[in-house]
Amino acid sequence: MAGSxxxxxxxxxxxxxxxxxxxxxxxxxxxxxxxxxxxFVTVAVxxxxxxxxxxRAFAVHDVKPDYGGTVELVFTVRGAGTAWLADRRARDPLxxxxxxxxxxxxxxxxxxxxxxxxxxxxxxxxxxxxxxxxRNCRVDFxxxxxxxxxxxGALRARRMAETATLTTRDGSLGVRxxxxxxxxGVIADTHADVVYACGPMATLGGVTAVxxxxxxxxxxxxxxxxxxxxxxxMTCTVPVIGDDGVTRMTRACVDGPVFRGERVRFxxxxxxxxxxxGAPGGDRAR
Amino acid sequence: xPADMRTYLAHVELPNPILTASGCAGTxxxxxxxxxxxxxxxxxxxxxxxxxxxxxxxxxxxxxxxxLLNAVGLQGPGVDVFLARELPWLAERGVRTVVxxxxxxxxxxxxxxxxxxxxxxxxxxxxxxSCPNVEDRGxxxxxxxxxxxxxxxxxxxxxxxxxxVIAKLQPDVADVVAIAKACVDGGAxxxxxxxxxxxxxxxxxxxxxxxxxxxxxxxxxxxxPLAVKCVWQVHAALPGxxxxxxGGVTSxxxxxxxxxxxxxxxxxxxxxxxxxxxxHRVLRELEELLQERGFDxxxxxxxxxxxxxxxxxxxxxxx
Ligand SMILES: Cc1cc2nc3c(=O)[nH]c(=O)nc-3n(C[C@H](O)[C@H](O)[C@H](O)COP(=O)(O)OP(=O)(O)OC[C@H]3O[C@@H](n4cnc5c(N)ncnc54)[C@H](O)[C@@H]3O)c2cc1C
Ligand SMILES: Cc1cc2nc3c(=O)[nH]c(=O)nc-3n(C[C@H](O)[C@H](O)[C@H](O)COP(=O)(O)O)c2cc1C
Ligand code: FES
Numbered sequence: 001m002a003g004s005x006x007x008x009x010x011x012x013x014x015x016x017x018x019x020x021x022x023x024x025x026x027x028x029x030x031x032x033x034x035x036x037x038x039x040f041v042t043v044a045v046x047x048x049x050x051x052x053x054x055x056r057a058f059a060v061h062d063v064k065p066d067y068g069g070t071v072e073l074v075f076t077v078r079g080a081g082t083a084w085l086a087d088r089r090a091r092d093p094l095x096x097x098x099x100x101x102x103x104x105x106x107x108x109x110x111x112x113x114x115x116x117x118x119x120x121x122x123x124x125x126x127x128x129x130x131x132x133x134x135r136n137c138r139v140d141f142x143x144x145x146x147x148x149x150x151x152x153g154a155l156r157a158r159r160m161a162e163t164a165t166l167t168t169r170d171g172s173l174g175v176r177x178x179x180x181x182x183x184x185g186v187i188a189d190t191h192a193d194v195v196y197a198c199g200p201m202a203t204l205g206g207v208t209a210v211x212x213x214x215x216x217x218x219x220x221x222x223x224x225x226x227x228x229x230x231x232x233x234m235t236c237t238v239p240v241i242g243d244d245g246v247t248r249m250t251r252a253c254v255d256g257p258v259f260r261g262e263r264v265r266f267x268x269x270x271x272x273x274x275x276x277x278g279a280p281g282g283d284r285a286r
Numbered sequence: 287x288p289a290d291m292r293t294y295l296a297h298v299e300l301p302n303p304i305l306t307a308s309g310c311a312g313t314x315x316x317x318x319x320x321x322x323x324x325x326x327x328x329x330x331x332x333x334x335x336x337x338x339x340x341x342x343x344x345x346x347x348x349x350x351x352x353x354l355l356n357a358v359g360l361q362g363p364g365v366d367v368f369l370a371r372e373l374p375w376l377a378e379r380g381v382r383t384v385v386x387x388x389x390x391x392x393x394x395x396x397x398x399x400x401x402x403x404x405x406x407x408x409x410x411x412x413x414x415x416s417c418p419n420v421e422d423r424g425x426x427x428x429x430x431x432x433x434x435x436x437x438x439x440x441x442x443x444x445x446x447x448x449x450x451v452i453a454k455l456q457p458d459v460a461d462v463v464a465i466a467k468a469c470v471d472g473g474a475x476x477x478x479x480x481x482x483x484x485x486x487x488x489x490x491x492x493x494x495x496x497x498x499x500x501x502x503x504x505x506x507x508x509x510x511p512l513a514v515k516c517v518w519q520v521h522a523a524l525p526g527x528x529x530x531x532x533g534g535v536t537s538x539x540x541x542x543x544x545x546x547x548x549x550x551x552x553x554x555x556x557x558x559x560x561x562x563x564x565x566h567r568v569l570r571e572l573e574e575l576l577q578e579r580g581f582d583x584x585x586x587x588x589x590x591x592x593x594x595x596x597x598x599x600x601x602x603x604x605x
Contacts, residue, residue, distance in 0.1 A: 233559050234358045
């Protein structure tokens with residue numbers, strides 16, 4: 001089955017620094033074969049007798065056919081798990097599961113696509129851009145971060161896309177501000193038919209609101225704390241409106257991480273909306 | 287010769303002693319791409335409730351040293367959807383299924399038992415006593431021997447006579463043996479322990495509790511000594527009652543520790559988040575360890591650590 005994930009022991013091929021990020025390439029044929037843009041992988045961190053049991057989720061930046069199939073991740077060191085990962089070197093084994101989640105849906109006909117990435121959220125958008133261009137879609141980028149060293153992939157975006165607009169909070173690169181601030185102008189200039197976005201929840205909420213004003217569809221890749229990444233633990237839920245109009249606490253790892261933006265109740269993330277399926281008091285109301 | 291791994295929950299025979307712990311194996315479908323769920327001793331479902339439940343707000347999870355705090359809040363679609371969509375998938379594949387049930391009152395527990403008792407594919411019912419009792423200001427059943435006994439007896443009465451009823455105990459109680467005895471007196475044929483003790487973590491950057499719910503259940507290797515102690519005490523007091531041991535099992539050695547303390551079956555929970563293949567790995571490792579120690583049968587190792595210390599060790603053992 002093309003879509004079904006596999007657990008593999010990959011071998012680290014390279015580990016590089018890219019500005020503020022670490023880029024890790026692993027030989028993992030089973031995962032590279034099945035990958036589609038928007039998929040993510042999880043990594044077991046800390047070695048065989050680890051005390052950090054939950055798996056870490058990372059977007060796939062790139063897959064290549066070399067050595068039977070390689071997967072590249074781009075990450076920033078946050079805590080113990082990513083610090084351990086940053087210490088991996090060539091030939092180290094790495095326990096990976098993937099590809100996971102619902103990938104980005106691609107337009108059937110050529111369309112003008114605007115890809116919006118904040119911080120490391122940009123990493124997952126380049127494989128998408130390739131796939132869109134193969135379908136003769138126009139691709140534009142908006143990439144942003146706190147500072148210039150955290151804007152990932154600016155050069156590549158400039159090279160491959162029609163336009164690439166960069167933003168930084170401190171003004172060290174591009175426009176001072178956030179990706180949301182520049183979005184209305186870019187949508188108007190590029191005549192975007194559809195927006196794809198990846199970044200922190202608050203940014204995705206802002207992007208979705210702008211797209212709603214313009215009446216264009218937006219696909220967002222959300223991030224919520226994950227313990228397993230494969231649908232077992234129910235810790236990664238987000239309030240999402242289903243096709244039937246009912247809000248459910250929906251697992252980001254298996255039903256996402258990509259959702260239609262207007263279906264995600266961004267303002268209610270971190271709560272159980274009172275009208276969600278099975279919300280407290282709901283059974284008494286029936 | 288490999289040891290005979292069969293084990294019994296009351297009269298129900300399981301081909302091997304490795305189960306999944308409630309709430310840690312999804313609906314079975316999520317685990318299936320990684321491990322053959324039909325080869326588990328049994329799969330335990332997440333706790334099934336009468337009505338659908340949205341669970342707790344996020345963050346629901348915080349990693350702690352060798353463990354995990356969770357406050358999922360029994361999210362699930364309710365028993366009717368479970369019967370329509372989740373149980374049939376397991377039954378069609380012949381997955382031995384322990385159905386965990388949870389309610390806010392004795393009446394709700396017995397109603398669940400009645401709904402489930404004749405459904406095809408139910409191997410046993412597990413009563414999750416760590417549910418707040420709405421009739422006792424939200425105190426969990428697991429903390430009160432009489433409430434625990436009452437729930438178990440109501441489930442026992444509602445369930446078909448040949449469907450084993452398992453009571454699941456919590457470790458952070460005044461006297462786990464008193465709760466265990468009350469459950470057995472109420473008709474439980476087996477006991478399962480331990481459910482998550484309650485813990486808390488504070489995010490020192492945000493300077494707030496790490497979980498939206500404040501407190502959560504602690505799981506993983508951090509709680510294994512607590513599990514060993516509970517299994518040990520309960521097996522000493524009730525040597526004839528089958529015990530499913532769980533709490534931080536990540537390897538065959540961990541499973542063997544619980545077996546030696548008195549468990550005749552062992553469940554894996556949190557380790558599945560780390561390695562979805564862990565159940566099968568633990569089983570293979572346990573088999574090897576028993577064989578190395580010269581055991582013909584798993585049953586001969588159950589509770590063996592309780593033997594008086596003046597007796598010399600098994601002479602036939604090669605170790
Ligand atoms: C679908 C998805 C894609 C991601 N892609 C990337 C990426 O491409 N590059 C990148 O740098 N990071 C990415 N992240 C975030 C990454 O998972 C976290 O930075 C990482 O788990 C932190 O681990 P740690 O041990 O360093 O931090 P700790 O804070 O010690 O982690 C503790 C626990 O919290 C979980 N956790 C902490 N932060 C996050 C988070 N933001 N999202 C999910 N779980 C978290 C960890 O998995 C772990 O269980 C992604 C997250 C998700 C859900
Ligand atoms: C995310 C999560 C969800 C759980 N859900 C349930 C549940 O629904 N019902 C229940 O009886 N126990 C539940 N448990 C407790 C486990 O079944 C088990 O008793 C406990 O976690 C100890 O085992 P472990 O350390 O191997 O995880 C849950 C545990 C975790 C980590
Ligand atoms: S991370 Fe475990 S269910 Fe999504």
